[in-house]
Amino acid sequence: MIEHADDEHPWSTAPVRDGEPITGSCDHCEWYAVADSYAVMVKRYQDHLRDAHPDAWLRA
Numbered sequence: 855m856i857e858h859a860d861d862e863h864p865w866s867t868a869p870v871r872d873g874e875p876i877t878g879s880c881d882h883c884e885w886y887a888v889a890d891s892y893a894v895m896v897k898r899y900q901d902h903l904r905d906a907h908p909d910a911w912l913r914a
């Protein structure tokens with residue numbers, strides 16, 4: 855069952871494969887990042903939101 859709207863975490867729709875870096879992109883600008891794990895990706899994206907899109911970060 856899907857409990858959350860897909861657009862809540864737009865970067866989570868990318869397939870995750872073991873041993874491959876995870877890439878994420880911002881829904882509000884051209885920012886993107888590469889991380890070794892999903893947890894790191896989440897932290898990087900939240901840090902970016904807090905720094906660049908504080909309004910979006912507060913709603914996250």
Ligand SMILES: [Zn+2]
Pocket residue numbers: 880881882883884885902906907
């Ligand atoms: Zn951004």
